[in-house]
Amino acid sequence: MTDPITDSIATVVATGALPDQPAELLALIDAAAVKLAETSLSPETEPELLAHTQTAERIRRRWDGVSSRLLVEVSDRNTHRTAGYLNPHQYLSQGLRLGTREAGRRLRMTETIGEFS
Numbered sequence: 488m489t490d491p492i493t494d495s496i497a498t499v500v501a502t503g504a505l506p507d508q509p510a511e512l513l514a515l516i517d518a519a520a521v522k523l524a525e526t527s528l529s530p531e532t533e534p535e536l537l538a539h540t541q542t543a544e545r546i547r548r549r550w551d552g553v554s555s556r557l558l559v560e561v562s563d564r565n566t567h568r569t570a571g572y573l574n575p576h577q578y579l580s581q582g583l584r585l586g587t588r589e590a591g592r593r594l595r596m597t598e599t600i601g602e603f604s
Contacts, residue, residue: 540579555597563604 499505499515506512527534558575561567567578579590 550598551596554593555601558593558597559601559603 505516506515528539531539558579561578562575567573567575567582569580569583572578572582576587576590576594579585580587583590585593
């Protein structure tokens with residue numbers, strides 16, 4: 488039996504084409520993050536390290552937007568209740584174990600850049 492996520496990653500590697508489904512994209516990002524965390528940066532030159540740092544920052548900023556979009560959907564659909572939490576803050580702080588301060592920071596960021604319906 489084949490795994491659609493593994494198949495999707497293999498397709499990206501073989502063709503360079505990204506999948507369209509959120510689950511497949513998230514699995515690909517997760518796999519890349521694991522691989523990058525295991526990869527030595529020692530052989531990189533100083534200019535390469537600076538370029539990698541800029542790329543990582545660009546990814547982090549884009550990820551804030553993705554994270555906010557997900558949180559808007561969780562809030563708008565009351566998905567936090569499905570998970571057993573009274574509100575998005577409780578879901579983030581307790582369900583995702585972010586803690587009170589980080590959950591508050593993320594909600595403030597989402598309120599600033601997100602588009603709630």
